[in-house]
Amino acid sequence: MRTRIATLVKPIIADNPVTLQVLGICSALAVTTSLSTSLVMSASLIFVLTCSNVIISLLRTQIPDSIRLIVQITIIASLVIVVDLLLQAYLFEMSKRLSVFVGLIVSNCIVLGRAEAYAMKNPPGPSLLDGIGNGLGYAWILVLIGAVRELFGAGSLMGYSVLPVVSDGGWFTPLALMTLPPSAFFLLALLVWAVRTRHPEQVEQEDQP
């Protein structure tokens, strides 16, 4: 039981895919301009990651080694297309704002990374937990960065005004930098710094000269 909980919880901070392994940051930079896009992106990734982990884990004994990456990508890509189609049907405006980035989950290293590193070697139960755990590890970072960027870039959260902006007669001048991709880079760097200060064991060894 304890190992099960560890499988779920470990990727959230201790072995976080974004801050420790620095994977999947392309989408983390692109879709975090607002909290709502971050939430939808996170939910999509958790769904794809969990399903792909379980399906690949179920098939793991039957997948020939020589074509295992192709099989994994085919399964992941199909799941991503299904998610993209669902968003286009039920959350049309949101799917326009996310544009290609839901589709790009296919190439998100976290998904293929977990399939290859975990689901191919472990039974479906733990793979399910591993998928949810890694998804949540990705999600909380996206949501945090999205919230900070929307709050300081537009003075709102989920589209609701929190800090009244000057253009609407308030006092808050939005930081234009926050709406641009580099700000996500800076925020992510600060976050990595914060996590590694709390968990010094995550600091990478310096390269030997």
Place this chain on the structure above:
Amino acid sequence: MVKLSPLKVWGAFLARPNADPVKTLGVAFLVALVCSIVVSGTAVYLKPLHDANRLRASSGSLVEMAEALGVGLPKQRLVDRRTGTYVERSTGEKVTLTAKQDLAGLNRIEQTLTAYEVHDGDQLRLLILPVRGAGYQSILHGYLALNADLNTVAALTFYQQDETPGMGARITEKQWQDLWRDKQIGSGDGVIRLRVVSGAASGSHEVDGISGATRTGNGVSNLVQFWLGEHGYGPYLARLGQRGAS
């Protein structure tokens, strides 16, 4: 003779070593089959919703455009593409364009076009034409609004596209679309000169291109040229022009 039961065949297939070529091909085939069924099943099942969303986006964009230009709801007219005359109902007929005609990369085009007219009393005030054409990696859908002189652009907007975010997709930004206002289509000799140039525009026939999106810009130029030309709304525009002059 050994009786082949499907279950036995399946069991024998699974029992083959994973490195076996038959197993490898079989697994690849089955995975591809199941995945394609799931994907196409979802696409077919959700198609009505997708179509409805697209229709809503297109009519919403038309209403928005009319509001931004300060005019009421435009009147929809159906127009025969070849003669430019009004028709009562769409024939639903489509024809294939030759490569030379097909500037906008449409391949096939309907014979009955839709146009939206805004009148001020008897006078035509504004004309809104639905336009579409191939961009860099997607079909761009939008509306082109012309003033009553039929030579001055009132507005251009795109409501559906799948160009590169931050590059070609910037054609949906208001800042860029605003560049089109008051641009001239030609100089009275029937030649369509209006186009997107790379870099800064000079003169009233040119619109600034978006840097890094040359091919999207070319796509926009081509679709404007096509729809205003003789295989698009050309005959209709010519007829409206004659009526205005008489």
